[in-house]
Amino acid sequence: MGFLKAFELAKLDQLTQSISKPVGVVWLLTLLLFLLAAIFFLFQMENWWIPAAVAVVLSQLVIILSWQDAKFGTIMNVIILLVVIVGMATWKFTSETAKELENLLAENETSTALITEEMLHDLPSNVRTWLNHVGVVGREDIDTISFRQIGEMKLEPDGKWSASEAEQYVTTGTPGFWWRVSVDMLPVVDVVGRDLFRGGTGDMKIKVASLFPVVNVSNNEKVDQSTMQRFLLELPLFPTAALQPYISWKEVDPFTAEAQMRYEGMEAIASFHFDKNGSGELVRVSAFRYKDHDEKAEPIECIGQIHEYEEINGLRIPVKVDISWVLEGEPFTWYRFEVVDFRLQ
Known part of the structure; x- marks a missing residue:
């Protein structure tokens, strides 16, 4: 005018x-x-x-x-x-976390080793059956994967579900992951978060509207432990890493195996639960993790329930998963998601 x-x-x-x-x-x-x-x-x-x-x-x-x-x-x-x-805060958060991802990928040790049946020989029989079932034999080690998660979260057992979308990268030669999420938890603005596992340590950030920090934790042994446990729990997404030297296996019973990870002075343990018909289908993973990071926090059971698989580049990958904490003996499912845009490298 x-x-x-x-x-x-x-x-x-x-x-x-x-x-x-x-x-x-x-x-x-x-x-x-x-x-x-x-x-x-x-x-x-x-x-x-x-x-x-x-x-x-x-x-x-x-x-x-x-x-x-x-x-x-x-x-x-x-x-x-x-x-x-x-908008400026979102751009700044995105740029900073993208630089973290760039550093994580640059540090990864890549491999072109072809996985053979002989390489599975010393593993427990149920782990061998699982790895054969998902199709690792005859393919090269997975160095990096990336994918998006479309799902929903809630903070309390009686809380309401909020839509979420996340992207994640995982490296296996040098074990690590980078996960960035946006949650429609508030009416007008999103809550954003970033989890990082790098060099055997964890780093967690949560911000409202990419501006106001709610959680900003690093150099915390409980967060380090919890992020390493998460790496183990997500192993079905990159199953060739089951043969990495930092992971060892023990059979608990015919339908359960225990994976132990030792890296940079830290140790993590997760249980892998297979179906009862002997097909090698992994139905559930679980581990005792820290839900919180304060002095009073104690490890509690975290369960990943697998509901659906999809064959991607010759590998059988879980694509629909529920994540639950066991609180006072009852499972609290706080995150359920579907994996999309899955890429192997």
Whole structure:
């Protein structure tokens, strides 16, 4: 409107103050920047907030110059500014965590070893049956996997489910994982989180709107232990790692095996439960992990229940899983997800 008035392209009685042509050009530039920001936002470009931030500054400048007529535009600018701050925080969180992923992948030791039947010889018979069943024999070691998880979470047994979407990378030569999640837990803003297992240590971050830290824990032995246990629990997603030297196996009974992981002075143990018909189908994994990281935290049982498999690049991979804590003897399923966009390297 300021541009139209400045160049006398329309009669605008709402604007009673005169507007010079240079200021009118600023009005037009502000409009174009807002439109550009809207296009970037609609196409989910992470840097949409940059033109929006510049537009808010210019918009407020021309509002001040025409304060009597345009002062109420300040309300809209404040609303947009708050969204811009969240957008900037999201971009910063995404950039920082992407750098962590880059470092994790760069440190991974890759292998081209071809897995043979002889390499399974010293394993417990139920583990051998499982690895043959999922198809590891005759293929190279899996160095890296990546996938997305589409699912839902809840914080309390009687709480409501919130939609979630996560992406994860796992390295096996140098064991580690990077997991970034976004949860629609609040009406307007998302809760984002990142779990990192690298060099035998864990690192956990949770933020509201990518801005306000809720959890930021590292250099904590209980988190280190819990993240290593998680690596073991997720082994069915990258089953060739069952043969890595940092993992050893023990048969508990014909339908249960115990995997022990030793790495960088830490130790983790998980139980693998197979079906009773002897096919080698893994139905459940479990381990005692720390749910919390404070001084009072004690390890409790964590269970991954596998509901569905899919054959991906010749490997039988679990794609529908429920994750539960056992609280006071009762399972509390807090996360259920489906694996999509699974990639092996």
